[in-house]
Amino acid sequence: MQRDEPASGCLYLVGTPIGHLGDLSPRAKAVLAGVTVIACEDTRHSGQLLSSLQASGRKLSFHQHNTRTRVPQLLQALSEGDSVAVISDAGLPGISDPGEELAAEARSAGFEVICIPGPCAATTALVSSGLPSGRFCFEGFLPVKGKERRQRLEQIATEPRTTVLYEAPHRLLPLLQSLAEHCGAERPLQVARELTKRHEQQVGPTIAAALEHFQTQRPQGEFTLVLGGCPAQTPSEPDDSELLARLQECIANGASASDAARQLALESGISRRRLYALLHQEPSD
Numbered sequence: 001m002q003r004d005e006p007a008s009g010c011l012y013l014v015g016t017p018i019g020h021l022g023d024l025s026p027r028a029k030a031v032l033a034g035v036t037v038i039a040c041e042d043t044r045h046s047g048q049l050l051s052s053l054q055a056s057g058r059k060l061s062f063h064q065h066n067t068r069t070r071v072p073q074l075l076q077a078l079s080e081g082d083s084v085a086v087i088s089d090a091g092l093p094g095i096s097d098p099g100e101e102l103a104a105e106a107r108s109a110g111f112e113v114i115c116i117p118g119p120c121a122a123t124t125a126l127v128s129s130g131l132p133s134g135r136f137c138f139e140g141f142l143p144v145k146g147k148e149r150r151q152r153l154e155q156i157a158t159e160p161r162t163t164v165l166y167e168a169p170h171r172l173l174p175l176l177q178s179l180a181e182h183c184g185a186e187r188p189l190q191v192a193r194e195l196t197k198r199h200e201q202q203v204g205p206t207i208a209a210a211l212e213h214f215q216t217q218r219p220q221g222e223f224t225l226v227l228g229g230c231p232a233q234t235p236s237e238p239d240d241s242e243l244l245a246r247l248q249e250c251i252a253n254g255a256s257a258s259d260a261a262r263q264l265a266l267e268s269g270i271s272r273r274r275l276y277a278l279l280h281q282e283p284s285d
Helices: 026-034 043-052 067-079 099-108 121-129 146-158 169-183 207-216 240-252 257-268 272-280
Strands: 010-014 037-040 058-061 084-087 112-116 136-140 162-167 189-193 201-203 223-227
Touching: 010 026, 010 067, 010 099, 026 084, 026 112, 037 043, 037 067, 043 058, 058 067, 067 084, 067 099, 099 112, 121 162, 121 189, 121 201, 121 223, 146 169, 162 169, 169 189, 169 207, 169 223, 189 207, 201 207, 240 257, 240 272, 257 272
Parallel strands: 010 084, 010 112, 037 058, 037 084, 136 162
Antiparallel strands: 162 223, 189 201, 189 223
């Protein structure tokens, strides 16, 4: 049996549409219409959506610039028995926004924290990119400049899993240029914009192709980038002369020809028969 919602003293992280208003779930509508406090990333931006739901809860702004004062206020509201919903301008709060800090503080204080699932640009772009989604990592927005940005780019360049990033339009080209420099221009990439909207677009299939496109088409809107993982490096197989030298080294250390071939076969994955044959081949002139 499902519980009654919203519940007193409970924090709800509510997913809202990232573009298409039809993606707001019935459960999200009911929670937003019933809570006593709604913390919005931007009260003006969310006002139209909340008005359409006849949400009567007290609206408070909650963004990265007021977390120091707002988090204690929201925790106080929970302690007084209010039901509190947190929404971002689009998507799931807690993904690249201060909902993450509030959720951690609320749990630490002993309050119940519930996510009302909804759209998320990261997973929406990922599953439609055609790139491997079985294992992936989320980087969000990279540091704008400096040593930390360079280190993150170096880590991404060698990351074997698919990587999802966010970027603002005025920083998209510098990011694409940095990715080309660190990952190689032919690394698979899909750049998604206007997700779920009428003019949804994905640009790829490589960093080079995306860079060429946005050098002629001015970036507009928020971007989600899905970058293919670093290809696995296939170690080169040693040539016969190197294998023979290693076999002779084993024999010089007291191993028989048979034991030397067996040991090197275990270490290298090369067949014992081939290695044993190397020891008995006629030297070339």
